[in-house]
Structures are given as C-alpha cells and as structure tokens.
Amino acid sequence: MGGSGIASADPVPDEGADALAERAAELLAEIIRIPTVNPPGGEAPLAARLVEILSEAGIEARVIATPSKPPDPSRRLDDGGPGRAARAAAWARLPGTGRGRPVVLLSHIDVVPADPSEWTVPPFAGEIRxxxxxxxxxxxxxxxxxxxxxxxxxxxxxxxPLDRDVIFLATPDEEAGGRDGAGYLARERRELLGDAEFLLTEGGSIRLGEAGAPPVWGVAVTEKSPCWLEIQTVGTPGHSAAPHPDAAVPRLVAALDRVRRMQTPIRVTPQVEEMFAALAPLAAEEDRDGYRNLAAALDRDPEFRRRFLGNRGRNALVRDTISITVLEGGPRTNVAPLEALAHLDVRLLPGKRCEDFSALLAEEIGDPAVRLRPLLSFPSRSSPTDTALYRTLERVAAEIDPGAAVVPRMITGFTDAHWFRELGIVAYGFVPRRLAAGDTRGVHGVDEKVSVDNLAWSVRTLVRILEEL
Ligand SMILES: [Zn+2]
Known part of the structure; x- marks a missing residue:
C-alpha cells in the first residue's frame, strides 16, 4: 500500500466506503443518545455498549469499572449502586504478531453539558442531517x-496481522480532569496497556488550508501545565451600612486587580520554536522570517511581536496566562461576608512549577491576609518527534495529502495524554480528521457536528497509519 502519490487523499481502496461511512455515522448518532454529561458522567452504559459491539465482532473486550463519585478513599472501586452514576471505561485489544510494542487508541466518552435552547437541533438526539x-x-x-x-x-x-497489538481505550471523566478515568487506569490498571510504546488521542487534527494553502497535520506533542488556584480573603463581617475598611470583598477585588494587571514574560520553549519553524513555509510572507526564528523575532522586531501577540492563541503559546473565572462574595446586598473567593485558571509553559507561580502571585498581591490554595496542577510533559510513529505520520501525510505539512504542536489546553506521557509512553494528540477553520467551534459550544465523509475518512486514514507503523 501507499507511495502512489495520488492527490485524491484516498487512504485505502474505496471498497465498502459507503457502508463504512453509514455504519460509523449511525454508531455515533446512537452513542450521542446515551447520556454521559460530566458531572456525574455515568459512562458505564456507554462503555458496555462499545464493549458489546467489539465483542460481537470477535474482538477481546472488557468493561473496566472506574471510581464513581463521590471520591471516597475507603471505597475506591465503586460499582455505582442504586441511584448513582456508575462509571466505567471500555477496553479492547487486537493482538499483533508481537514484532512491535502495542499502540493505544485513547478517547473519552464523557461530554460537557449542552443547553438545548441554544442549539438548532436537540443536542442529545443524535441527528444525521x-x-x-x-x-x-x-x-x-x-x-x-x-x-x-x-x-x-x-x-x-x-x-x-499487524506487528503491534492495537489497544482500544475509551475512558470516563476527561472533561473533569481525568483523575477518575485515564488517570485511574494509568495509575492502577497499567497492565491494560501492556508495554505500549505509542498512544494516539485527541488534541490535534488536519487543518485544511485556506485560499490554496496546503493542509496542516497538527500533532500535539506537549500541552501547557494547568495550575488552578483558589484565592481567598477573610475580612470583618457585619452590616454593610457602616462599611468596615477590612471587608473581605473589597480586599479580594484589590488582590484580583493586581492579578489582572500582571504581565507575564515572553518565553519561547524549544517545542514552540520547533512548531513555528515547521509552520514558517506556510505563513504569510511578512511572518515567514519571524516564524523561522521565533524567539529572536519576538525580541527584536516590534511589528512582528505586535502581530504575533495580537492573536490570543499564539500569545498563550509563549507566556504563562491567568484567567479569573469563579467569583464568590456575599449572598445579600446588605451583608458584608466573612470571606470571599475567586478561582484563577493559570496555564504554565513547560518547565514552570505551580508552587513557584503561586508564590510569585502572592508576592505580587502583597497582602498577607490573602490565601492561595492549589485546586489542580500537574507538570507538563512532552513526547519526542524522532519516533517511528511520527515518521509514519509524515510518510502517510506525504502519500495521501501531497504538500501537507506535519507540524508538532504545543496545545494550550490539556487532554488525558499527560497521564500516559508520565508513564513514558509516546503520546500524540492526533485524530486524522480534516477540519476547516470554523469546524471546531462546536467543541464545548453549540451545534457540535462532524461530517459523515470525515468520519469515514478518519477511519480509513487511521487504518493506513497503523498498517504503515
Ligand atoms: Zn475532549
């Protein structure tokens, strides 16, 4: 297979392509109807359905129970029970010849909520239109x-058969951080992964070029590190008709104002340097040199710097960012509360530690009565690009998508990939889906959709990638 250099982007012969597309679309519509909004998730019925389909096809598959809420150390394995949202992952394995180490296909089956009043179709009806x-x-x-x-x-x-086992893993809880899903499996059920060498999951796709520009196969090799903090002030409570200078809410507002004004320094990590160097040939003429030497250009070329940082996504790739999100004060207009709190969603560049950033914030705020408490953090990890899997992606891209650029990316959000990078598995965020600029708007938004053609194409392309690996 391969090497034909056809421009039609047809990854495998088209036999049965229509049937494949139809089956994939119907399956997706069916599982959209199985409720898994997280919290509480309740993914067990969906995991069971996936395992049923795989088992019926003669593939070794199992439902893997995962911790259910509330987190309770004395009941680590919660089977759900009456009235609870049982949680589980689906696992399956296709044996290879053993000449290569396994490759894991990781997805998550929980979803974020959707408000039907904002959608043009019911969000959980699984419509094909x-x-x-x-x-x-x-x-x-x-x-x-x-x-x-x-x-x-x-x-x-x-x-x-292929040289490598292919391990299917569809997990709960990703949208809430994955601790009770992929995190649990990586920590407690490592045997399910065999001695896996590679893992593919969400986080990157094929971005279609605009106005004749070539497509970009974006492969997420690293992610920024989340550092979620609670910031709390305690003041003197009482009737607010005679305000106390020490009240909790004004004190919090003053602290947040300092946080809001903080300018984090620009730092170009090696991964981001590599990412923009790979994008340089596709960039607008005026940006090409800057992309080739990003750190130097940001330092020396004020015009380039202004253009680059003017884009929120790019800005977040070269600095730590802080978003003030949750805000809680008093419940009544005429009562000064004892305490007030806010949440900060801080995202750090690789190499930075949450403790250090928190100390820096405390110093900037300069009020000893303000307390900062970590809510969630884990360090950023990267996967290398000098691997057989990365070279396979480059080869398949060249064969079926001539002119496409394969670009190693850092993403500003996070996925479950980090749990597996921590185990030493090379994990890439990459699903071979062809998406135009606006196509991802539905992710966590309204009218989330995928074309039936794209779904089938992604299957055929992934088959091809695994065959060539
Ligand atoms: Zn996701």
Whole structure:
C-alpha cells in the first residue's frame, strides 16, 4: 500500500466506503443518545455498549469499572449502586504478531453539558442531517471513540496481522480532569496497556488550508501545565451600612486587580520554536522570517511581536496566562461576608512549577491576609518527534495529502495524554480528521457536528497509519 502519490487523499481502496461511512455515522448518532454529561458522567452504559459491539465482532473486550463519585478513599472501586452514576471505561485489544510494542487508541466518552435552547437541533438526539452527525460529543470525543472502534473492526480480519497489538481505550471523566478515568487506569490498571510504546488521542487534527494553502497535520506533542488556584480573603463581617475598611470583598477585588494587571514574560520553549519553524513555509510572507526564528523575532522586531501577540492563541503559546473565572462574595446586598473567593485558571509553559507561580502571585498581591490554595496542577510533559510513529505520520501525510505539512504542536489546553506521557509512553494528540477553520467551534459550544465523509475518512486514514507503523 501507499507511495502512489495520488492527490485524491484516498487512504485505502474505496471498497465498502459507503457502508463504512453509514455504519460509523449511525454508531455515533446512537452513542450521542446515551447520556454521559460530566458531572456525574455515568459512562458505564456507554462503555458496555462499545464493549458489546467489539465483542460481537470477535474482538477481546472488557468493561473496566472506574471510581464513581463521590471520591471516597475507603471505597475506591465503586460499582455505582442504586441511584448513582456508575462509571466505567471500555477496553479492547487486537493482538499483533508481537514484532512491535502495542499502540493505544485513547478517547473519552464523557461530554460537557449542552443547553438545548441554544442549539438548532436537540443536542442529545443524535441527528444525521445534510451529511453531518450533529450532537454533543460529535467531535469531543464520542466521534473519536467511533473512529477508533471502527478502526478496530477494519483491522480485525487483517491477514497477516499487524506487528503491534492495537489497544482500544475509551475512558470516563476527561472533561473533569481525568483523575477518575485515564488517570485511574494509568495509575492502577497499567497492565491494560501492556508495554505500549505509542498512544494516539485527541488534541490535534488536519487543518485544511485556506485560499490554496496546503493542509496542516497538527500533532500535539506537549500541552501547557494547568495550575488552578483558589484565592481567598477573610475580612470583618457585619452590616454593610457602616462599611468596615477590612471587608473581605473589597480586599479580594484589590488582590484580583493586581492579578489582572500582571504581565507575564515572553518565553519561547524549544517545542514552540520547533512548531513555528515547521509552520514558517506556510505563513504569510511578512511572518515567514519571524516564524523561522521565533524567539529572536519576538525580541527584536516590534511589528512582528505586535502581530504575533495580537492573536490570543499564539500569545498563550509563549507566556504563562491567568484567567479569573469563579467569583464568590456575599449572598445579600446588605451583608458584608466573612470571606470571599475567586478561582484563577493559570496555564504554565513547560518547565514552570505551580508552587513557584503561586508564590510569585502572592508576592505580587502583597497582602498577607490573602490565601492561595492549589485546586489542580500537574507538570507538563512532552513526547519526542524522532519516533517511528511520527515518521509514519509524515510518510502517510506525504502519500495521501501531497504538500501537507506535519507540524508538532504545543496545545494550550490539556487532554488525558499527560497521564500516559508520565508513564513514558509516546503520546500524540492526533485524530486524522480534516477540519476547516470554523469546524471546531462546536467543541464545548453549540451545534457540535462532524461530517459523515470525515468520519469515514478518519477511519480509513487511521487504518493506513497503523498498517504503515
Ligand atoms: Zn475532549
């Protein structure tokens, strides 16, 4: 297979392509209808359905129970029980010849909420309309689970088998940080991963070029590190008709005002330097040199710097960012509360520690009565690009998408990839889906959808990637 250099982007022969597209679309529509909004998740029925399909196809598959809420150290394995939202992951394995180490296909099956009043179709009805599957999870990430599951079915009858085992893993709880999903499995059920060398999950896709520009295969190799903090002030409570200079809310507002004005320094990490160097040939003429030497250009070229930082996404790639999100004060107009609090969503560049950043914030705030408490943090990890899997992605891109650039990316959000990078597994955020600029708007937004063609194409392309790996 391969090497034909056809421009039609047809990854495998088209036999049965329509049937594949139809089956993938129907499966996605079906699982959008199985409720898994997190919290509470309640992913067990969906995990069971995926395992049923895989088992019926003769593939070794199991439902893996995962911790259910509330987190209680004395009941680590909670089977749900009456009235509780049982949680579980779906796991399956296609054996290879053993000549190579396993590759894991990781997706998550929980979703964020959707407000039906904002959508043009009901978000949990799983509608197929005008060539699209529409509904919460179509992209993030039930659509990924379907791509991975259909890939398993396509590879099942392959003779000879692949060199590597392919392990399917669809987990709960990603949208709440993954501690009770992928995090639990990586910590407590490592045997399910075998001695996996590679993992593919969400976080990157194929961005279609505009106005004749070539497509970009964006492969997420690292993520910024979340450092979520609670900031709390305690003041003198009482009737607010005679204000106390020491009240909690004004004190918090003063602290937040200092936080809001903080300017974090610009720092170009090696991963980001590499990312923009790879993007340089595709950049607008005026930006090409800057992309090639990003750190130097940001330092010396004020015009370039202004253009670059003027884009929020790019700005977040070269500095630590702080967003003030949650805010809590008093419940009544005429009562000064004892305490007030806010949450900060801080995202750090690789190499920075949350404790250090928190200390820096405390210093900047300069009020000893203000307390900072960590809510969630983990260090950033990177996967290298000098691997067989990365080279395979480059080769397949060159074969089916001539002119496409494969770009190693840092993403500003986080996925479950870090749990596996911590185990030493090379984890890339990459799902072979072809998306135009506006296509990802539905992720965590309204009218989330994926085209049926895209779904089938992603399966055929992933099959091809695994065959060539
Ligand atoms: Zn997701």
């Amino acid at each position: 005008d060539g699209f599957v529409i509904g919460r999870g179509a992209l993030d990430a039930k659509g990924v689970a379907v791509t991975h599951l259909m890939t398993m079915l396509q590879l099942r009858d392959r003779n000879p």
